[in-house]
Amino acid sequence: MIFPDIPLSKLISFVEEDSQFGDITSNAVIEPQSCTAVVSTRQHVVLAGIAECVRLSEWYGLSIKKSGADGTPYMAGDVILEIYGSAHTILLLERTLLNILGRMSGIATQTRTLQDVVRSINPKCKITATRKTAPGLRLMDKKAAMIGGADPHRFSLSDAVLIKDNHRVLVRVDEAVRRARSAGAYHRIEAEADTIDDALMIAEAGADIILLDNMAPAEVEQTLVLLKEKGVRDKVVIEVSGGITGENLASYAPLAIDRISMGSLTHSITNADFSLDIMKQA
Structure with missing residues (x-):
């Protein structure tokens, strides 16, 4: 790396x-x-x-x-x-x-x-850092997480599209994905889902990554099952986020997910x- x-x-x-x-x-x-x-x-x-x-x-x-x-x-x-x-x-x-x-x-x-914990359970899954860094120290914090084995995620708002809850208040998430896709072909598009229905809508709209936010492990599992039934699971990267710490990490790691996003890597x-x-x- x-x-x-x-x-x-x-x-x-x-x-x-x-x-x-x-x-x-x-x-x-x-x-x-x-x-x-x-x-x-x-x-x-x-x-x-x-x-x-x-x-x-x-x-x-x-x-x-x-x-x-x-x-x-x-x-x-x-x-x-x-x-x-x-x-x-x-x-x-x-x-x-x-x-x-x-x-x-x-x-x-x-x-x-933390990455060793995940790797021992699910070798295909990687933890990722977030933008929850100290102001002015973003690059240092991200580099340190990378040295520790994490994916850095976005370094800034300019790196990739990430449609979050406050965007979804103003525009429906599937429409947001379509607009982002039409705006340019050179950035990956990720969208946040709070519910199983949102996740399916995002996948069918053509996003690259679905961020399952604040979902319990059982709900994440249900989402994965639905996406597989609809034939779209293999078309997207699945990331989970929201309140994941060292204490509950092992309950998410066994799931068939690709990324576990942890703000605690850099904010705590x-x-x-x-x-x-x-x-x-x-």
């Missing part, structure tokens, strides 16, 4: 946000000197964000002596990054590097855990725990 690059300007802006008038503590108490810093994980993680940390460190003139790999599992105590250079610069970047690693690895670790994050320790030069 090819992961998107986070713009360097975005990474630099994180440092600038944290040091609008410089690092007044380090500037006041530390003499200019070189040192090595070691970044370690304090817990089991699926690493994500290391590529961003390396790029940011090198931009600020630091040298990378050792680097871990995104997507690789590491155990508590493992060293995942060694940096050499100006102590002032390392201290300037410290919190930004740890924030990037903590958030992205937290997302990747949780995602990998537990940061992974990393430390940065400076080693004074002899």
Whole structure:
């Protein structure tokens, strides 16, 4: 899988946000000197964000002596990054590097855990991320979920058509699908269904993906049966969404579905725990 690059300007802006008038503590108490810093994980993680940390460190003139790999599992105590250079610069970047690693690895670790649960039950099904991301951090959150094994879903409103409940208030869903199809041939069309009848209407209107929203597993199963009876099941991708968490994931995974969309991958994050320790030069 090819992961998107986070713009360097975005990474630099994180440092600038944290040091609008410089690092007044380090500037006041530390003499200019070189040192090595070691970044370690304090817990089991699926690493994500290391590529961003390396790029940011090198931009600020630091040298990378050792680097871990995104997507690789590491155990508590493992060293995942060694940096050499100006102590002032390392201290300037410290919190930004740890924030990037903590958030992205937290997302990747949780995602990998949940994807493994689904894969063990239904190898053909994949979990997907959503647009429920922190403002300004969309690309980072999506990339972290991808590193953890999820499908990123839409990155923005411009990627694909997704006809949701508020669209359906203003236009009937089958008509919305037809309008979307006539608007252009280069985007996939997905439509949300709250009921079994809606799902059939969407499939017969020619959508590519049906999003079964807030349906209990039994209702999802009934929908799949109806779509198969009508000869349209194989013409659409079936995605389920709405209130799906680690606690109830295993009740959806056995169903003959293609995608399980989980906002919790990016809106309910537990940061992974990393430390940065400076080693004074002899």
